Amino acid sequence: MTDPATIDLSKDAAARAAVQLVENGMKLGLGTGSTAKVFVDRLAERVHAEGMDLRCASTSKATADQARNLGLVVMELDDLGWLDLTIDGADEVDPDLNLIKGGGAAHLREKIVATASDRMVVVADQGKVVDCLGKFKLPVEVIPFGWQSTRTHIERVLEELGMAERPAILRERDGKPVLTDESNLILDLALEQIHDARALARGLSSIAGVVEHGLFLNICSLAIIGCPDGSVVELRREDLE
Ligand SMILES: O=C(CO)[C@H](O)[C@H](O)COP(=O)(O)O
Numbered sequence: 479m480t481d482p483a484t485i486d487l488s489k490d491a492a493a494r495a496a497v498q499l500v501e502n503g504m505k506l507g508l509g510t511g512s513t514a515k516v517f518v519d520r521l522a523e524r525v526h527a528e529g530m531d532l533r534c535a536s537t538s539k540a541t542a543d544q545a546r547n548l549g550l551v552v553m554e555l556d557d558l559g560w561l562d563l564t565i566d567g568a569d570e571v572d573p574d575l576n577l578i579k580g581g582g583a584a585h586l587r588e589k590i591v592a593t594a595s596d597r598m599v600v601v602a603d604q605g606k607v608v609d610c611l612g613k614f615k616l617p618v619e620v621i622p623f624g625w626q627s628t629r630t631h632i633e634r635v636l637e638e639l640g641m642a643e644r645p646a647i648l649r650e651r652d653g654k655p656v657l658t659d660e661s662n663l664i665l666d667l668a669l670e671q672i673h674d675a676r677a678l679a680r681g682l683s684s685i686a687g688v689v690e691h692g693l694f695l696n697i698c699s700l701a702i703i704g705c706p707d708g709s710v711v712e713l714r715r716e717d718l719e
Pocket residue numbers: 509510511512513514566567568569578579580581582583584585588
């Protein structure tokens with residue numbers, strides 16, 4: 479297992495590099511999770527040191543609280559309109575910069591904010607880079623009403639795609655279902671390997687009780703991967719930049 483201290487240095491390296499992409503006057507989307515949290519810390523340092531004028535939209539209540547406590551201006555996405563840049567973490571990043579997100583149960587707002595931005599950049603450590611998406615359980619946000627029927631529909635979609643008998647697990651914490659910022663539930667799909675992410679995304683989106691899945695396809699144009707020695711590796715999708 480990777481040493482947690484090593485992971486922290488990597489996150490810090492990615493966050494520091496990402497902060498350099500921010501320009502004065504930008505409207506910025508802020509992600510959720512431990513790497514996004516480090517980014518917000520580094521961002522606030524730069525904003526105060528340079529007297530930058532930024533307006534931010536947050537992907538979660540947790541990040542909004544953190545950013546406001548650090549003196550950043552956080553507004554409603556609808557009051558900001560279109561954003562210049564969103565910086566967020568990811569649970570998996572494949573060679574085409576397709577992602578799995580939602581480990582922090584925030585992928586619905588994360589996708590809304592990322593797709594309301596000119597550019598989405600991911601900050602992550604090397605452990606997130608994979609050849610094929612799917613080892614990390616795919617989060618699917620579902621509405622509580624009839625969630626077990628929704629789970630049955632999800633399992634049918636998986637069966638149709640040859641991913642049969644893969645359980646959709648209700649996410650719980652301390653014996654209680656995890657609720658998203660939208661008061662919905664999360665089903666985590668244990669898939670191992672997602673060979674046709676587009677078909678899976680289509681299938682999941684066609685189910686009535688599914689609010690949003692954690693596949694981010696063709697959204698991220700740059701992934702900044704932090705290394706424990708403080709260096710970073712940049713993975714790019716030129717066609718999305
Ligand atoms: O998608 C997310 C939250 O919904 C996070 O960005 C993702 O889980 C990565 O988090 P971390 O940086 O803590 O590993």
